[in-house]
Amino acid sequence: MLELILPLLDDLGPAFGETFLMVGVSSFFAIAGGLPLGFLLYVTERRLFWESRSAHAIGSIVVNIVRSLPFVILLVLLLPFTQWVLGTTIGPTAAAVPLSVAAIAFYARMVEAALCEVDPGIVEAALAFGASPLRIIVGVLLREALPGFLRGFTVTLISLIGYSAMAGIVGGGGVGDLAIRFGYYRYQTDVMIMTVIALVVLVQLVQSAGDFLARRADKKS
Numbered sequence: 001m002l003e004l005i006l007p008l009l010d011d012l013g014p015a016f017g018e019t020f021l022m023v024g025v026s027s028f029f030a031i032a033g034g035l036p037l038g039f040l041l042y043v044t045e046r047r048l049f050w051e052s053r054s055a056h057a058i059g060s061i062v063v064n065i066v067r068s069l070p071f072v073i074l075l076v077l078l079l080p081f082t083q084w085v086l087g088t089t090i091g092p093t094a095a096a097v098p099l100s101v102a103a104i105a106f107y108a109r110m111v112e113a114a115l116c117e118v119d120p121g122i123v124e125a126a127l128a129f130g131a132s133p134l135r136i137i138v139g140v141l142l143r144e145a146l147p148g149f150l151r152g153f154t155v156t157l158i159s160l161i162g163y164s165a166m167a168g169i170v171g172g173g174g175v176g177d178l179a180i181r182f183g184y185y186r187y188q189t190d191v192m193i194m195t196v197i198a199l200v201v202l203v204q205l206v207q208s209a210g211d212f213l214a215r216r217a218d219k220k221s
Contacts, residue, residue, distance in 0.1 A: 018092040019174035022164045025096035030103035038111025066105035095167035114148025147218040154210025
């Protein structure tokens with residue numbers, strides 16, 4: 001048994017490195033793109049200071065289209081775009097492109113949902129005191145919704161780990177690619193079991209860390 005596990009550990013390390021690369025890049029774009037997009041969806045609908053039904057409708061339609069597509073289909077649809085951007089469709093960096101697109105749309109809805117939980121009275125009080133839009137966003141909305149942002153990001157991160165496993169289907173690498181090549185095509189059940197255990201442990205760690213940070217932020221708000 002030990003003779004089977006040791007070679008697998010040599011492959012599991014690089015595979016997790018590729019998974020962390022895909023998830024790390026897409027997580028960055030989830031925050032960089034999903035956070036402002038979520039704010040945009042919220043403020044254009046709530047008639048605060050940037051009311052625009054057309055902007056909200058366009059943003060909602062785009063987000064809904066991306067979220068309605070299963071990730072495997074989105075992965076294939078974006079292959080030409082990935083080829084144009086990076087010059088290749090193979091490897092974890094290429095897989096990070098569709099992962100980032102999915103992450104932005106997913107997290108934008110999480111951000112919007114967290115902002116909707118903010119007490120409207122707090123926002124109205126800030127408006128009554130003549131606070132600027134930037135001050136309301138940073139000092140009120142961002143601060144009050146921070147626990148929800150962290151919980152939403154935790155859910156997004158866990159979803160990205162699952163999505164990254166699917167990237168192995170098109171040569172994206174990572175743990176999913178390892179499970180498919182060895183656990184499925186070569187019928188090595190031990191490889192499949194080890195990858196499943198590793199992913200379960202990783203998701204548990206991410207969930208625990210996210211819950212801890214959200215609780216701390218909730219106490220400070």
